[in-house]
Every structure is written in C-alpha cells, then in structure tokens.
Amino acid sequence: MTLTLYNTLTRRKEPFQPIDAGNVRMYVCGPTVYDYAHIGNARPVIVFDVLFRLLRHLYGAGHVTYARNITDVEDKINARAAEEGVPIGELTERTTKQFHADVAALGVLPPTVEPRATEYIRRRDSKLDMVRLIERLVQRGHAYVAQDHVLFDVASMPDYGRLSNRSLEEMEAGARVEVAPYKKGPMDFVLWKPSKAGEPAWPSPAGIATPGRPGWHIECSAMAGALLGEVFDIHGGGIDLVFPHHENEIAQSRCALGTSVMANVWMHNGFLQVEGEKMSKSLGNFVTIHDLLQEWPGEAIKLAMLSTHYRQPANWTEKGLIEAKRTLDHWYELTADAAEGAPLCADVLQALQDDLNTPQAIAALHALRSEAAKGAKPAAACLKASARLMGLLQLDTGAWKAWRPAALAIDEGKVEALIAARNAARTARDFKEADRIRDALTAMGIGLKDAKDPATGEIVTTWEVKR
RNA sequence: GGCCACGUGGCGGAGUGGUUACGCAACGGUCUGCAAAACCGUGUACCCCGGUUCAAUUCCGGGCGUGGCCUCCA
Structure with a gap:
C-alpha cells in the first residue's frame, strides 16, 4: 500500500512519489501573528502534523523536512499594534509565544523549520529572499514598477489560475473590487508596496527610492524556495488560501525560478463551522485554541478534529x-x-x-x-x-x-473526604447515607465510579467532573 | 453576478453501482447494595425530481439547502 494524496492541482487522488526519498519536503502556511489562533487555525496544524508523522514513519524521521512559517509582517499586525499602542515587534513576539504554547499543548510535533517572514525580506547570506525574488521577476518581465509599487503582471503567465481552476476572463468578469489605477491588469497583485511613516519599512527593490514592505504572497515563495528548494513535494494550507494566496505563490515562484511547478502536491483542508454556524466574532462563537485548552486536554481537541476527514467541512461542537x-x-x-x-x-x-x-x-x-x-x-x-x-x-x-480544567471550581480534598465518608458508610452497609453523599457529589457535578481492583478485590472509587 | 465544495440513521461521521462502517445517544441484558463505568446484544440512513443500469445512497442532469472563494481570512 502506497501513500495516496488528493492533489488540488489535478483534482484527484494520486500516489505520492517524493522527489528525493532521502529528504521529503513539505511547506504549510502558518499563522499571521496578531491575535490568538482560533480553532480554524488549529485544523491545518493538526492535519499536517498527522501527515508529517506519517511521512516520518514511511521515509524515516530524519528524511522529512517540514517548514511552517510565522507571518510577522502584515498590515493587520500593524493595525493591531497601533490599536494596542505597542511596538510591532512586541505584538508579534507575544503572539508567536502564544501560538507556540497552544500548538505544544495540542501535542503536535514542532516543524523542522519555522521561518519568520521578516527574516526573509533581505538576507545577508545567499539564500533566496523576497527582494531577490522580486528583482528576478522584474528582470524576467513578469513584474513592473508603478508608483513605488512592484506588481506581478498576471498576463505574463499563460497558465495563471490553474490551481484554483479559473481563467483570467472569469476572474475579471467576477471581480467586485475596485482596480487600483496604476495596475496594468485588474488581477495584477502587489509584490512590494511603499511604506508610510510609522509603518515597517525596508530598502525597496527594483530601483524604488521610497522604502517599503512586501506584499502578502511573496513571503511564502521566498521561504519555501530558500528552505525547500525551487521545487518541493507538498504544499498545504486551508482551502481559503487556494485563491489568491497559493495561486499567487505559484505564479511568483515559477516565473522567478523558471520552473513548471512550485510543489508537486497541493493539499487543502476544509473549512470549519462552530455548532453548525459560521464562526465569527459577531456571532460570539469565536473559539480560540487558548480558550479550549482551559477546558479540554489537547489530545481531546486533536481527536475531535481528526474525527472528520481533513477535506470535509467540519462542524466543531x-x-x-x-x-x-x-x-x-x-x-x-x-x-x-x-x-x-x-x-x-x-x-x-x-x-x-x-x-x-x-x-x-x-x-x-x-x-x-x-x-x-x-x-x-x-x-x-x-x-x-x-x-x-x-x-x-x-x-x-x-x-x-x-489533567484538570484550568478553572476547576472544585475542592479536591473535600471530594476525597466525601468519597472516604461514603465508602465508610458502604462498608457499614448504611446505603442510605452512602447514596446521600453520592447525590451531594452529583449536585457538585462530580460523577463516581466504583471499580474492583482485579488483584485484591478491593473497591476503588474514582471520580470525574461531569459535563 | 462568476467559480467551487458539501447534503448519509436521533447526533457525529466513513464508504460503496448489488453485501456490517465506526463512535455517541436510545433500548434490552450482565455486573453492582443501588447507580455510574465496563462488557454483551438490538434498532434506525443515504435532500428532492428525472435519467443511465438487471440493479443507484454510490454515475449523469436539474432543483432545493448549507458553506467556501472571487476582498483580510485556516
């Protein structure tokens, strides 16, 4: 039995064949660090951890490289930092730590490498970085400079849209967005944009004098290229990333590097609803991993998540x-x-x-x-x-x-004392008193289990918090 | 408006052109002082309408419903 994976690129299941069985390479889009990760963010983390473990089993633990990035440069981050009145670095540092604590509690393996976007804007070493990618795209005629922006010229790529299975005409017809006047084509997207005062800024590529910052998609192209090579095995993420994020990653990487694919297999996990409803802050059903972990052990969260196939829509209850x-x-x-x-x-x-x-x-x-x-x-x-x-x-x-819930409002010593009293009553065959104590515990939300020790025949009473 | 998924028993959720999913709940039993837990056993399904077929929950078409993308998003 060989490993078979559904490939979004071909829309079918295919036998998995690594480029190099000695080093199987997988990239998964990680979080943008501006707030607690929610249960929807946990899905790819959990799903691709299972794949990582499976690949390690099949190819050997030392023969799989799993990269999952931290996006620490993004306009949402800037906005949140301004809102909180804290430096950007402080917000991203804090949120990254929260994320690490959350996923550790979920019991997932750390990825082999966890690059941060800001480390791949301009590098001192010779690794691929965003600025180098952008320069190459401009040189090769796939990108152009307009009003201090660098834009990807979508028309320069004949099979743009292959991953999301849509043609340029379709996209342009369906577009509801106002097109910035400096764009050559309406679907052209930003590789680099100028920064205003107060926004994070780096020296710009392509001869632009104004300092700027990268567009959203270019970071993954740079990090994946730098760490996994020009073409690698598996690229994963949520299904909402298929377009535009992954489509644009593919466009950037392939056009800059001159390759026919970026990754051989593209995998996408399905969306998640909460109690049958769309998860949103306004509905008040926004569930963070952090909050769940106060009440549930990490493995329970993981098992609940894995009881639905990863491509299927999931109902979180x-x-x-x-x-x-x-x-x-x-x-x-x-x-x-x-x-x-x-x-x-x-x-x-x-x-x-x-x-x-x-x-x-x-x-x-x-x-x-x-x-x-x-x-x-x-x-x-x-x-x-x-x-x-x-x-x-x-x-x-x-x-x-x-394991106990974080906010367990139960005095464990008192529970143990009551159980001892009940067992004393039982030994004395005062079942009325024993049942009274059990009812009292039930009222406190405690459920009892009497089990016989198989070796000694002694009755052992255990308890748990009923939900 | 364009593109794309999904719709299975009370609930969650796999899968298949003809044969048991599985789990939870329910019901019956064993155990227990009685319960709980555990164990054994039982029942219930494939959104609607057409079509293809000897046979469709499974393939095709249409409809309805839910969700996703097209704009930040797992």
Whole structure:
C-alpha cells in the first residue's frame, strides 16, 4: 500500500512519489501573528502534523523536512499594534509565544523549520529572499514598477489560475473590487508596496527610492524556495488560501525560478463551522485554541478534529469534544500498562495512507479497543502504538488522568473526604447515607465510579467532573 | 453576478453501482447494595425530481439547502 494524496492541482487522488526519498519536503502556511489562533487555525496544524508523522514513519524521521512559517509582517499586525499602542515587534513576539504554547499543548510535533517572514525580506547570506525574488521577476518581465509599487503582471503567465481552476476572463468578469489605477491588469497583485511613516519599512527593490514592505504572497515563495528548494513535494494550507494566496505563490515562484511547478502536491483542508454556524466574532462563537485548552486536554481537541476527514467541512461542537474526551479516557485506561513499541495496526496505516482518512483510522482503533477490552494484550499495545502515529495517546495514563480544567471550581480534598465518608458508610452497609453523599457529589457535578481492583478485590472509587 | 465544495440513521461521521462502517445517544441484558463505568446484544440512513443500469445512497442532469472563494481570512 502506497501513500495516496488528493492533489488540488489535478483534482484527484494520486500516489505520492517524493522527489528525493532521502529528504521529503513539505511547506504549510502558518499563522499571521496578531491575535490568538482560533480553532480554524488549529485544523491545518493538526492535519499536517498527522501527515508529517506519517511521512516520518514511511521515509524515516530524519528524511522529512517540514517548514511552517510565522507571518510577522502584515498590515493587520500593524493595525493591531497601533490599536494596542505597542511596538510591532512586541505584538508579534507575544503572539508567536502564544501560538507556540497552544500548538505544544495540542501535542503536535514542532516543524523542522519555522521561518519568520521578516527574516526573509533581505538576507545577508545567499539564500533566496523576497527582494531577490522580486528583482528576478522584474528582470524576467513578469513584474513592473508603478508608483513605488512592484506588481506581478498576471498576463505574463499563460497558465495563471490553474490551481484554483479559473481563467483570467472569469476572474475579471467576477471581480467586485475596485482596480487600483496604476495596475496594468485588474488581477495584477502587489509584490512590494511603499511604506508610510510609522509603518515597517525596508530598502525597496527594483530601483524604488521610497522604502517599503512586501506584499502578502511573496513571503511564502521566498521561504519555501530558500528552505525547500525551487521545487518541493507538498504544499498545504486551508482551502481559503487556494485563491489568491497559493495561486499567487505559484505564479511568483515559477516565473522567478523558471520552473513548471512550485510543489508537486497541493493539499487543502476544509473549512470549519462552530455548532453548525459560521464562526465569527459577531456571532460570539469565536473559539480560540487558548480558550479550549482551559477546558479540554489537547489530545481531546486533536481527536475531535481528526474525527472528520481533513477535506470535509467540519462542524466543531462541544458534543464532539465530550465524545473525544471519553474515548481517550477509555483508550488511556486500556493501554495503561501496554507495552511500548508494538507493531502498527495495518488498518490504521492503510487508512492514513489513503489520503489521511483519519475517521477510518479511528474506526480501526475502536476495533483494537474492543479486542483490548477483552484482555488482548497485543491489541492494547497495538492500540497505543497506532494511536501515537496520529499523535494520540502520547502521555502516560497517569498524566492523562491527572489533567484538570484550568478553572476547576472544585475542592479536591473535600471530594476525597466525601468519597472516604461514603465508602465508610458502604462498608457499614448504611446505603442510605452512602447514596446521600453520592447525590451531594452529583449536585457538585462530580460523577463516581466504583471499580474492583482485579488483584485484591478491593473497591476503588474514582471520580470525574461531569459535563 | 462568476467559480467551487458539501447534503448519509436521533447526533457525529466513513464508504460503496448489488453485501456490517465506526463512535455517541436510545433500548434490552450482565455486573453492582443501588447507580455510574465496563462488557454483551438490538434498532434506525443515504435532500428532492428525472435519467443511465438487471440493479443507484454510490454515475449523469436539474432543483432545493448549507458553506467556501472571487476582498483580510485556516
């Protein structure tokens, strides 16, 4: 079974063939750091982490390079910094740290490299940077200078629009935007623009005297080219990036470097709704990763996310989180003393190799759960190993059980005391009192479980917060 | 207005031209002092209308609905 991936460029699933099996290269568009990342931002982070893990499994951990950028130069950042009255660098530094904390808590692997856009505007070393790319585009006749801007000349690229599957005529017909008067063609986009006082600025390329800053798309072309080479294997991101961002990245990279493709495979994750509605600040259902992590363990968020196939539209719900958390509780329980390093479940691997069919992989994990529940030790070990391929069951069971919501308004000592009192009443066969205490705990939102220790036959009572 | 996805049982969510997805919930049972948890078992589906076919939830066309892009956006 070989890895098959859906390629937006060809609109079908294709067998994956790396350019160099010794160094498989993937680029994923990372966050613009001006605010907390939301649950929609978490989707590509989680999805492409699974792909990263799978590629490491298939080609060897040292043979995959995964680049995910930090966009730290952008007009939204400038606006937010001005709004908060803080220096831009302070805002991007703080937001980057928040992002790192969030994704670490989600239990995803750090990418191999995490370049920042500002490091690739003008470099002192010989690596590709934005200014060099822009100069080359101008030299090759794919870009022009107008009123201190550098614009990409879309008409100079015959197959512009191939990724998003639209023709120039279509786009121009459908355009609802006012076209800046200095553009030669209405779809031409900005590679470089002049900065006003107070805006971040670098010396401009192409003989422009006014200092300026890069357009949005050029950073990814520069970073991907510098770190992964002129042509690489996989480029990923959200489906909303297909146009214009990825289309324009392709145009810049190919026209500047003279290549026929930028990346061989283009992958896009679907959009996400919250409780069946569009996520928006005005609806009040804007969910940040940071907020979710106050109430849910990272792996529950990850499992909830992976229970929908990455290309499918997803509905983010609390019910889904509850389900994911309970599933993991169960899996952790069953794998508490499972051996490490068991062979992977073939069904899980096969599902993942079929365009990351995580729901099917999860179904295979449920089958293992079922066997493990009957006492099959190898199944439990296989469950642990296979779940880890997806970045699940990474903690030890004790650490998982010890997790508590950040704002847990429960006095654990008091709970333990009540449980001890209840058990004393039970031993004395005073079930009326025992049930009274249990009801009191239920009213506090605590659910009890009485289990027999299989070795000693002793009753062990555990508790959890009911949701 | 142009382009593009998606629409599966109470809910979430895979998949397939004819055969069990899976999970949660529900129901029945085992266990339990009673519960909970766990385990065993059961039921329910493929948006509408046409077409192709021996056979369509699965292919094609139309409709309706939801969402995305065309403008910052995962």
